[in-house]
Amino acid sequence: MNPDRPPLIITDNRSFRTHLSELSSGDTVVGLLNIKPTEQVLFLDLVERGIRLFPPALAQQLSRSKCLQAMVYREYMVPHTFVARDRHDMIKQINVYGREEIGPVVTKQDRFNCGLGVHLWSSIEEAHNQACFGSLNYPFVVQPYVETAIDVRVVIIGDYSEAYWRRNPHSFRNNMFFGGDSGEHELSSDQWDLCRNVMERGRFPNAHIDLMVTTDGTTYFGEINLRGGLKGARISGPEYQERIKAMEKAFVKSVKEEENG
Incomplete structure (x- = not known):
């Protein structure tokens, strides 16, 4: 709380950028924030400073990231859905998918919408090969394809x-x-x-x-x-x-x- 002024209520991104450095506990920011991928840590900064966000920071972060959704909501998703952060994750899950006899898989690229980042592969091994040769960038979501x-x-x-x-x-x-x-x-x-x-x-x-x-x-x-x-x-x-x-x-x-x- 800033004792030298009344609490701020900001409702647009331009004002948010103008007052970002002076925002403090008790201030409020309303509306979706136009924060770039390289600025995601600002959400943590705002929450730590006690600034109230609407929609809340967690909701805004989840909306931006398919991978974060797979981490938070995994229990509600198709069984064996996981986030591939690197080759180690893929190799580990290749064994799991093989043991469970899972065939075709779907991958979802982070931060893509309208189906533009969704791909269907004949197997997790095929998706792994594409990731190894740079055609599929980490991180991304992997889940079994279901009818x-x-x-x-x-x-x-x-x-x-x-x-x-x-x-x-x-x-x-x-x-x-x-x-x-x-x-x-x-x-x-x-x-x-x-x-x-x-x-x-x-x-x-x-x-x-x-x-x-x-x-x-x-x-x-x-x-x-x-x-x-x-x-x-x-x-x-x-x-x-x-x-x-x-x-x-x-x-x-x-x-x-x-x-x-």
């Missing part, structure tokens, strides 16, 4: 929520970025619980959550983000932005009320 009956996108903003299936008959990537179709999906109680659990664990105030429903009916967590595409969703872009802004304004109001006692 997906339904790919579900869940959008949650405050008291608004919806879920819809997505399908691309010409690719195993079922996101809508390069085409495909979609339809409304009714979440089961277990699927709702899964969504709530991952949001609570990552401190997400809102989320785009992808679920994988296999041919035997098992649901696995795919990934989560604070923002995402809306193709296939009922909610429009303008309404979506309005709800995000309303959520941020409500948070700012709660901070001011707390300061005023």
Whole structure:
């Protein structure tokens, strides 16, 4: 707490950059921070200084990193999902995948979205070879390829929520970025619980959550983000932005009320 001034409430990235060095405990920064990959440590710095972030630092970090998600949410993902940090990790898991007789695998490159960093390999050995010869950069996520009956996108903003299936008959990537179709999906109680659990664990105030429903009916967590595409969703872009802004304004109001006692 800076005794020489009232607490700051910052709501844009330009002001954040201007006041970064003087921010202290009791100050608040609202909105997604435009922090570059080489600046990720700033989140730790802000938290250590007692600066309140909305969305919280953990949620913002998780949204940026497929690898961090695989570390934090591994229990909800396809069994044997892991983060390949280096060759040692790959060699170790090649033995595990061989013992479990796991065939094709999917890799997810860190910090890629819209399916652009997702690749399908005939085996973990093939992915390892590509990584060894520089065609696949560490770190990345590896998981067994599973036949997906339904790919579900869940959008949650405050008291608004919806879920819809997505399908691309010409690719195993079922996101809508390069085409495909979609339809409304009714979440089961277990699927709702899964969504709530991952949001609570990552401190997400809102989320785009992808679920994988296999041919035997098992649901696995795919990934989560604070923002995402809306193709296939009922909610429009303008309404979506309005709800995000309303959520941020409500948070700012709660901070001011707390300061005023």
